Amino acid sequence: MKITVIGAGLAGLTAAHRLQQAGFSVDVFEREQSPGGRMAEAHDVGLNYLTGARLVYSFSKSVMGLIRELDLTDQLCHGLRIPVSTCSLAGEHSVQMSPGPQLLFNSPLSYNQRLRLLQMGVGVAGRRFSTNPDRLLDWQHYDDGTLYEFLKQRSLDQASQIYIEPIFRGARGWRMTDVSPVFFLSTTAHMYGSHAYTFTDGIGLLTERLAENLDVTYCADVKNVSRAASGGNELSYEVKGLLHSMHADLVICAVPGSLSLSIVSQPTAEESQFFRCVKYSSGYIVHFGIDCLVEPSVRFFSRDVNPSIAAVEIVDQSRIPSSYLSRLSVYLSPEAVIARKSEPEVDGELPPIWNDLPDDVARHLDRGYGHVVQQNIENMLPLFYPGYLKELSAFESYQMRGKKQIYYAGDYMSHALLGGACRSGEVVAHAIIADWAD
Template identity: 35%
Template sequence: MGGQNIIVIGAGIAGLVAARRLAEAGHSVRVLEAGDVPGGRVGDREVRGIRFNAGARLLYSFSRPFNALLDEIGLTPALTPIRGLSAECDGIGERWSVELMPGVKSLLTPGISIGERLRFIAFGLRALAARGHVDPDDAASASREDQETLAAYIRRVLGAGVLERMVEPVFRGTRNWNADEASAAFFASVTPHLVGRDTVHVPAGGMGRLPQALAAGLAVETGIRVLQVETPDTGPARIHAERGGETFVGEADLVLCATEGACAAGLFPQLPQEDRAFFAHVRYNALGIVHYRLDRQVAPAMRFFSRDAAGPIATWQQVPGNEKTGQAPQLYAQMSPEGVEHAIRENMTGRLDAIVRERVRELYPALERDCSDVHNQWIARMLPLFYPGYAQHMAAFRDSQSAARRRVYFCGDYLAQSLVTGAAASGERAAADILRHWA
């Protein structure tokens, strides 16, 4: 194989995985990343001693290809298991426990009828049988369920009580998705691989260990913002970029765009119309989180809120301090979809604390006494929103990209599944397309 000169735009998980595979195959690969460190929405950040994640907070263990990747980069021994993950859910005048991994304990959820419990059991058996034909790394593998909203699907299959008491608090609390906006394809492709499991993982030392391990040995350049990519009919692609306020132009035989899908089309003025039409379908949701550093130790706690009781906060956590790691005690207030909409509408994305503080005082009355610092974290594009019909558009675009040789390729979680494992799977697929087309 003649080696190609390839530039990868974006050092998120998808871009790093693809770059790794292309470099292994003998291509000359250069990864350009706008941020200070590789990882994108996977990594660890610290501001004035307040530690938090760039986005993703844990790793699911259901993806065999991703598990093999973790073995390959030597990260498996560093995984810390978290078992029996659950949270308290607050409703109007009541509180109940919600299981984040569906299983037998889910049947004990109060407020669901006997009929719904029986339907839940039947669903669990069907879900186990579905493992053979739905891929947790690919929402398009549940194309039939992609035609309706998650809310409609859960009401039809499991009942309104299951939606209100179990599904909706988890999706709002972990993904900032409202069930009446999201497609059922995500749930239908992932849930069969969660049933009967009770363990998720985080790398010891933080989520940042994953991109660090993937980037090892690669030519990753940070602090470089790509402005535009020219793709003339003949000759190399020209990448216009900026670093430290100075612009420069690089050249490449091929370009792999691994940015968020909402940003991709704007980089390519010569993008074919059919590709541009697909990117018009890509949507992301924003996320706002307020982190409070405390001077006093706190007991661990995690709470979700039902839709009618949420107000501006969907997820609340108390994170104890750790003297060994230097971690200060912290409070974590993740905004609800309604809180995020309010921040955008009122131009308050840099002042999230002003939106949630009154509610935080209710949850932690000693806030003014114990709080020593506050950090507002705004993620403008947190997760691609898999809405009804999107998986169909996604699958058609992927098939087109896989069908014939091209100069520009794309990868990211928006082209597979809205998970870290989906991002990795998309990177693997894009690299495989390039290797097949340019062999």
């Protein structure tokens, strides 16, 4: 039996790895030149930056299991050792990426807010042992309203203003009025006591290692998958301008969910229904190469203090092969990303960020910068809006019910984190092994 996986991100590679281990013949098609998708490093005109994920959270059972299995534990090191802060109307406040009791003792929050946070934290922590940190569906009960409403009902306005809103905007491209509380609750429940890691050789190490042991064709842009009347699927894909076609008994579509319907022709009713509901946030980041060493930091902004910029990151590039000593990256706000989409794009022209740059950042750029890279992340993170988990639950049941010709994996099927992508690949592989192994 021949299985073709479309997409060499963490979800697709995990599925391929597990199926190969189970004795299936698997090949992977990836449209980029290298593996990783949103878990990789990119290099352009002397600047290094990330395509997506920065941190591996130790609470993820799937990813940590894979890391141990591939003998990569020695390569883990603590991620984000630079100062992180949020800027809101209440001022600038430092942030711990793995929040714990220090938030209650050493905090800008009022005593009343700390008490409320503690109450909520205790309630949520109670679910830590009954939920899988890589599976958002375990929080389906909270899928009704928005995160904004959830925090408002619990009078957590100050915590929301100082911490939650700026971090959600800057790190996830999500507005609190667009998403349900499920991501917030799941990560809050599992974050305490966990560690945020990266790899000494860069975040892309895990997907590179997985891909090394698999048959991956790069620069292969899959254009169409259709179910063949005689069984299996017909695939067409383009490599360097040439169109190829092939047969695959089973296909795992591991591309961002918002692209599935553009690839799979004549979808089933369940596929049409679900994939019409899959939405992603978009991101836009402008990276500047700086010729001097600038103190590294990450700053997230609330909408009140900065309507067009959600985050500014300064990274030391002096210890990695790079043409610049520092990289200064400006993340557009969700509103600015939406506005940019509706305006005609002029080649090379930078988005209108100059008036909203913090003074110190503007000063660095005024002194001069080198190359600029504009990074457009069309499908940044799945948007878990209120009601999404209901659709996901129905589709997950459909996918797990009996043999299929096409299966789906990706973070949108489990959790908008590496752990979710990895778990979704494992779930699909287990389903195929259960359904199709001799």
